[in-house]
Amino acid sequence: MAEKSKRDYNIMSLDGISDQEYVELFGVPEELANTPGINKWLIEDTHAKNLDLEYKKAIRLGRSEEEANAWAKKIANKGRADAWKNVHKVQKARGH
Numbered sequence: 001m002a003e004k005s006k007r008d009y010n011i012m013s014l015d016g017i018s019d020q021e022y023v024e025l026f027g028v029p030e031e032l033a034n035t036p037g038i039n040k041w042l043i044e045d046t047h048a049k050n051l052d053l054e055y056k057k058a059i060r061l062g063r064s065e066e067e068a069n070a071w072a073k074k075i076a077n078k079g080r081a082d083a084w085k086n087v088h089k090v091q092k093a094r095g096h
Contacts (some may be wrong), residue, residue, distance in 0.1 A: 006034040010042065011083075011090050043083045050076040 008019045019033040022042065032038045054075045058068035 007096065008034065009036050009038050009096070011039055011087050014090060014094055039087045043080055043087070046083065047076050047080045050079055 006019075008017075010017060010019050010022055013019070019028075019035075019038050022028045022038060023030055023033050026042070026045075028038060028041055028045075032041050051072045054072035055068045058071045059065070063071060
């Protein structure tokens with residue numbers, strides 16, 4: 001019996017990037033490869049990293065801790081919202 005090919009769910013799958021490549025290159029947990037959960041993990045991981053990086057950047061630019069936190073949340077949350085919009089667009093285009 002032929003092995004059923006695994007479906008890639010990541011947002012870049014239409015461009016030929018496999019879920020397994022995300023596991024190997026970005027540390028996505030193996031159990032999320034070839035499941036719809038891969039996108040949530042990637043988006044939340046990126047969101048957390050963006051929060052940290054935007055906060056540090058704002059501090060370097062002289063913003064107060066409170067201003068830096070607000071700025072970081074604004075930028076990271078927008079990025080997360082945009083990423084989810086893109087995921088839904090890709091899901092519609094590929095039919096899953």
